[in-house]
Amino acid sequence: MAQAAKSSSPPDTLVSLTNAGVSRGEHWLVRGVSLSVNAGEIVTLIGPNGSGKSTSVKMALGIMAPNEGTATRSKGLRVGYVPQKLAIDWTLPLTVSRFMSLTGPVEGADADAALTETGIAHLAGSELRNLSGGEFQRAMLARAILRKPDLLVLDEPVQGVDFSGEIALYELVSKIRDRLGCGILMVSHDLHIVMAATDKVICLNGHVCCEGTPHAVAEDPAYRQLFGERAGTLAVYQHHHDHTHLPDGRVRHADGTITDDCHPGDGHHAHHEPDAHEEEHDHA
Amino acid sequence: MLDGFFLRALVAGIGVAAIAGPLGCFIVWRRLAYFGDTLSHAALLGVALGLLMEVNITLSVFAVAGLVALALMVLQRRASLSADALLGLLAHSSLAIGIVCLAFMTWVRMDLMGLLFGDILAVSKTDIAIIYAGGAAVLVVLALIWKPLFAGTVSRELAQAEGLNPGRADLVFMLLLSGTIAIAMKIVGVLLITALMLIPAAAARRFAATPEHMAVLAALAGVLSVIAGLFGSLEWDTPSGPSIVVAAMALFLLGLAPLPAIQRNR
Numbered sequence: 001m002a003q004a005a006k007s008s009s010p011p012d013t014l015v016s017l018t019n020a021g022v023s024r025g026e027h028w029l030v031r032g033v034s035l036s037v038n039a040g041e042i043v044t045l046i047g048p049n050g051s052g053k054s055t056s057v058k059m060a061l062g063i064m065a066p067n068e069g070t071a072t073r074s075k076g077l078r079v080g081y082v083p084q085k086l087a088i089d090w091t092l093p094l095t096v097s098r099f100m101s102l103t104g105p106v107e108g109a110d111a112d113a114a115l116t117e118t119g120i121a122h123l124a125g126s127e128l129r130n131l132s133g134g135e136f137q138r139a140m141l142a143r144a145i146l147r148k149p150d151l152l153v154l155d156e157p158v159q160g161v162d163f164s165g166e167i168a169l170y171e172l173v174s175k176i177r178d179r180l181g182c183g184i185l186m187v188s189h190d191l192h193i194v195m196a197a198t199d200k201v202i203c204l205n206g207h208v209c210c211e212g213t214p215h216a217v218a219e220d221p222a223y224r225q226l227f228g229e230r231a232g233t234l235a236v237y238q239h240h241h242d243h244t245h246l247p248d249g250r251v252r253h254a255d256g257t258i259t260d261d262c263h264p265g266d267g268h269h270a271h272h273e274p275d276a277h278e279e280e281h282d283h284a
Numbered sequence: 285m286l287d288g289f290f291l292r293a294l295v296a297g298i299g300v301a302a303i304a305g306p307l308g309c310f311i312v313w314r315r316l317a318y319f320g321d322t323l324s325h326a327a328l329l330g331v332a333l334g335l336l337m338e339v340n341i342t343l344s345v346f347a348v349a350g351l352v353a354l355a356l357m358v359l360q361r362r363a364s365l366s367a368d369a370l371l372g373l374l375a376h377s378s379l380a381i382g383i384v385c386l387a388f389m390t391w392v393r394m395d396l397m398g399l400l401f402g403d404i405l406a407v408s409k410t411d412i413a414i415i416y417a418g419g420a421a422v423l424v425v426l427a428l429i430w431k432p433l434f435a436g437t438v439s440r441e442l443a444q445a446e447g448l449n450p451g452r453a454d455l456v457f458m459l460l461l462s463g464t465i466a467i468a469m470k471i472v473g474v475l476l477i478t479a480l481m482l483i484p485a486a487a488a489r490r491f492a493a494t495p496e497h498m499a500v501l502a503a504l505a506g507v508l509s510v511i512a513g514l515f516g517s518l519e520w521d522t523p524s525g526p527s528i529v530v531a532a533m534a535l536f537l538l539g540l541a542p543l544p545a546i547q548r549n550r
Contacts, residue, residue: 061445081445086438091312093492094438103435103446153445 012039014077014151014183015060020069021024029055030066032207037151037183042174044194044214045187047204054084056204057155060185067185079153080144082137084155084187089128096131096139097124106146114146115139118172133160137169145176152176154186170195170233195217196235205239210240292412293404293471293524294514299415301480301506304424305488306499307464308481308506310457312489313437318368319356320478322375324465326352327474328382331399335392336385342414342466345425350464352378357458379474402473402525404517411470418467422460429453434495471510472525483532484509487539509535 013036021031030052037043037060045053052137059071061079088094100111115121118138123131123182131139137157144152154173158166174197177184194214202211214235243253244268252258325530327345334344352374360367386394398406426433429452435443436450443450464478472480484505485498492498512535513528520527 054514058441061441062445063441079446081442083439083445084514086440089313091314091436091486091489093494093498095494098436098494102438103431103443103448147446155349 013037013072013074014039015071015073015096015185017056017060017066018070018072020059020066020071022052022059022064022164023067028206029101030204030206033059033204034208035036035060035202037185037213039150039183040177040181041199042177042186042195042197043200043202044198044237045185045202045204046191046194047209048191049217051205052207053204054155057153057185057187061153074150078145078147078149080147080149080152080182082140082144082152082154082157084159086136086140092129094128095124096120096126096128097206099128099139100146102143110146111142114142117145117176118142119168134162134165135229141169141172145180148180149182149227152180152182152184154184156187157191167233170197173197174233192236192238193234194237196233198235203241205245209243212237212240289405289407290514290518292407292409294511296407296412296415297404297471297510297514297524297528298507299412299419300464300471301484301510302503303419303464303502304468304477305484305502305506306423306426306482307457307461308483308485309488309495309499309502310433310437311461311478312485312496317478318371318375319483320461320465320481322356322371322378323349323353323461324469324474324477325375325379326382327465327469327477328384328399329378329385330466331394331469332382332385332389335389335394342418342469345469346463346466348378350459351463353458353462353549354455357455397523398473399469400473400475400525401523402469402471402476402528404514404524405473406470415467418463422463425456426460429456430496433457472528473523476525476529479529480506480509480532483529483536487532487536490539505535506532 016036017033020033022029023031032239033052033056034057035043035045041196044260047053047054055064059066060073061072061081062071065071085171096115100106112124115124118141119143120135120138123135123139128136128139137160141154141157142152150171155175158169161169173184173186174195176182177197186195186198191203196214198214200211201214203209214237243251245251246258250258311317326349330345330348331341333348334341337344356370356374359365359370365373383396386392386396395403395406397403432443432448432450432453433445433456435448436453463543464481465474468477468480485502488498488501488507492501509532510528513531514524516522516531517524517527
């Protein structure tokens, strides 16, 4: 299925999913996901818990093989990955500086620079498991950018980070994108607020519900009041869904029909004309 | 007091401990203690099959332990039984089958105690050669797969996403574990091999700053345990395997003693 997609990718596409899905038994974790990340582009995945954001990221990274559709990565792609969670056991003596060279050799000076950039240079000698949530995220980010990746993949990088820390991390991520020119695929924990630098937002709920570009918060006085001076880092994504996910897991489509499942090609979607049927969705 | 057999046991035991320590670190880090137990219990089945088919015992133990390791890897991926129950089932049934098989072979006189708990009297020069040649090979291969294996220990997905092959490293590690069990069996016995890997590694943890540091310290702690245990075994006429494990345990407890200077750094 969808094998033809391989040849249609433009040369600067780092990674692309074409109608990709992962099933476990009868159940689809996620289905019909199509997305691509180009060099220098920031793509943000949003969606409720269990909507398949991490699964989609894992397909893109090759950690999970799609059961349907294809996942294509450009040849020799260098990936920096910040996973959603990392449990460091007490038995594992792992300092921040040793963690930097986990998947490849690094120069000491480069490691220092990456730790300085993420603001945790003073923690180089600390054990990883003793870091706080925010410090840990920064250590993981430092390790990922140290690889000078073509593609940086961040799975909920701001979890466990307070609001000002979140803004600082987003500022850092867009700075890194500008400096390295890498593509960034990010999963956001928030359904509506994303990084302002995001080029494309994809909303998942077992499939791609909608996609589009976010609106800068700074332009909206109400949000500016809410987020303060640094609101320029954040943006609001307005969802345009043509269907509603009902509490029992079924899906009501814009044409009034109710189906058990929801994936493109079932005849109920109008993804190519997002303005055709707009319906307020109830994910949150 | 250093009779020939004792010196041989000492040399062999030191060799075994030097391999067991670094491998034991991964057993501790990855919580594979029960897994290691299962493989070493399967070693007894390997002994029985080796005697039955008249092939080299070390080879047959390696083969059976390796097969059990592979079977476990496959079963764990797609079994309805929990990993814990699966390990218990395989560990004890392979031990039982091994002992039953040995009992059927009336023409073989086998010292079961020696198999289970180790026998320093049984160490030959050939055994020493096997331990050092096999052990060197195990350590070289471990060094080669260290990066993907360790990265996969920290996070399998991270390692895979960044282009390493943790699955292959896991497979090789299982074979190294099987090989180590095969060559360590004579010294500590099948029931206590995991202890020789696990306890020195646990003792080393508190004093280690990096994983590599911990591997070296675990090897040293193992060597110390072997020396202390074997001298004790000779002195009090106790079986070699348990004596070594008791010594390792004593070393571990000693390591727990309060050392303010070290504690401040951790």
